[in-house]
Amino acid sequence: MYTENGNLSHGHGELKLDRFEPFSKNPPIAKVFREVSLADELGSGMRNTYKYTKMYSGGVPEFIEGDVFKTIIPLSSAATSMVGPSTTQVTTQVNTQVATQDKVKDAVYKKILEFCADPKSKKEIAEYFQLKSAKEFGKRYLKPLIDNGCLEMTIPDKPTSSKQKYVTKK
Numbered sequence: 001m002y003t004e005n006g007n008l009s010h011g012h013g014e015l016k017l018d019r020f021e022p023f024s025k026n027p028p029i030a031k032v033f034r035e036v037s038l039a040d041e042l043g044s045g046m047r048n049t050y051k052y053t054k055m056y057s058g059g060v061p062e063f064i065e066g067d068v069f070k071t072i073i074p075l076s077s078a079a080t081s082m083v084g085p086s087t088t089q090v091t092t093q094v095n096t097q098v099a100t101q102d103k104v105k106d107a108v109y110k111k112i113l114e115f116c117a118d119p120k121s122k123k124e125i126a127e128y129f130q131l132k133s134a135k136e137f138g139k140r141y142l143k144p145l146i147d148n149g150c151l152e153m154t155i156p157d158k159p160t161s162s163k164q165k166y167v168t169k170k
Contacts, residue, residue: 001072001073001075002070002071002072002073003070003071004068004069004070004071005026005068005069005071006026006067006068006069009065009066009067009069010023010065011065012065012066013064013065013066014062014063014064014065015046015063015064015065017046017047017050020043020046022042022043022046023042024042030042046063049061049063049071049073053073053074056076057073057074057075057076058076059073059074059075059076060074061073061074105141108129108141109141109144109145109150111129112125112141112142112145112151113145113150113151113168114168115128116151116166116167116168117167117168118167119154119165119166119167120165120166120167121164121165121166122134122137122138122142122164122166125137125142125166142166146166149169150168150169151166151167151168151169152166152167152169153165153166154166154167
């Protein structure tokens, strides 16, 4: 991995950890990171890069000082290989979850339509399904049933009426 960053140079050539004297490479950026508490102590980036590069890839990083500060971090094949499930596994898992959710939703729709054979208020429907939020339930389940013509309002001209009830369309 290779990075470059403009900086205030204090010399030219490769920096070595054993002869390294820390100084801010880009004071304005360093100041911002200190202000938002995202900066460690000066020089810790180089020490940590050496430590973790050896730990994860077995290599030694290079820091090259100049008008443009360069960092080269050797990566092992293990560090660059794909980790985690394959795209096929993820797709299969997502499709299975979506299909399961659709089956659950279809079962809920069916129960709502059975329950609303006689007109019921949103509150009655939510209580029947032991739900705390009738509003969310209305958005997620009642509205799609109304939009698809399976459920209808008893007072369609006043959808927000406190006397509003819902009934399965015959």
